Amino acid sequence: MTYNLLILPGDGIGPEIMDATRRVLGWYSAKRGFAYEAEEDLVGGISYETHGEPATDAMMAKALAADAVLFGSVGGPQWDKLPFHLKPERGLLRLRGDLKLFANLRPALCFDALKDASTLKPEIVAGLDILIVRELTGGVYFGQPKELVTLASGEKRAVDTQIYYAHEIERIARVAFEAARLRGNKVASAEKSNVMVTGVLWRETVHRIHDAEYPDVQLIDILADNCAMQLVRAPKTLDVILTDNLFGDILSDEAAQLTGSIGMLPSASLGARTDGRLPALYEPIHGSAPDIAGKDLANPIATILSFGMCLKYSFGRTADAALLDKAVERVLAEGYRTGDIMQPGMTKLGTAGMTDAILKALDALNG
Ligand code: IPM
Ligand code: MG
Secondary structure (H helix, E strand, O other): OOEEEEEEEEOOOHHHHHHHHHHHHHHHHHHHOOOEEEEEOOOOHHHHHHHOOOOOHHHHHHHHHOOEEEEEEOOOHHHOOOOHHHOHHHHHHHHHHHOOOOEEEEEEEOOHHHOOOOOOOHHHHOOOEEEEEEEOOOHHHOOOOOEEEEOOOOOEEEEOOOOOOHHHHHHHHHHHHHHHHOOOOEEEEEEOOOOOHHHHHHHHHHHHHHHHHOOOOEEEEEEHHHHHHHHHHOHHHOOEEEEOHHHHHHHHHHHHHHOOOHHHOEEEEEOOOEOOEOOEEEEEOOOOOHHHOOOOOOOOHHHHHHHHHHHHHOOOOHHHHHHHHHHHHHHHHOOEEOHHHOOOOOEEOOHHHHHHHHHHHHHHHHO
């Protein structure tokens, strides 16, 4: 079995962190019989520079054909003034939309070695293990109309539309309940049913699915603003957070900070399994960090752990995925840090150096 991968490094630190992932891929191929073929293509600002658009039809065709897409990051200040539909982020959103990647899994795990690297007190974050299940192809990100118009009066008006169909909520709720059964068996469903009708439908639908199919899972409703507060007040009371596209975007950045750095958090974006095929894209949750791009400063761990999620979710190689988690844990325990998680007395490494350390740990653990 040879896996077909599409690698999309993108912009900013994307190429550097994807170099790191390529080396880890090479290791798994050499040492663990992970047979793969990888194609590469452009996405985001670099695609715009080369082809005049952030995602080409040719790239999309490769993404649709691949067993999994490994994505770096997109965006940068030089493209901020582009018309909306040409912005680098549209490349990523087209991938999510066209591949129908409705389920975004964002685990926020605080490695023991990093409990002092968080801006929160160590006792608040030590042992933290949360999974954010974010709806990814609906809501205000994709709702129509979405427009910025100049009215007859000369004033400008912008509209984004928050829209949810019951079926979109049902399928993401199932993902959250299934995931919860394999963890702490607790789902906190975050919405704003006090001010938004999409929130009312969200709450009602999540409860209907829960009562009919997952009565064994503990379900609590939480208003999204309160969820943001609980995340910094008592994050360990949370297990799985089920939420919509926009709230999930915000809450996952917040959760990332609990773990020490946004440079640590991987993610998987999955579609519906049909005929044995699972549409899937893996990306770090951090962005393109243009300020540190090309300087060998970026933390490659989020991207490397995203490949770990790929091993687990796309290819069912759970032992291989666990090995990678262990290697990262070991490197951190040995005191190796990139700049974003640097602490007094630790050894500071760059992107390539951290990757070397992880490969060495893999070798050691692999025996
Ligand atoms: C994320 C990012 C994206 C989002 C951007 C790059 C479009 O912030 O994956 O969290 O808003 O979803
Ligand atoms: Mg985000």
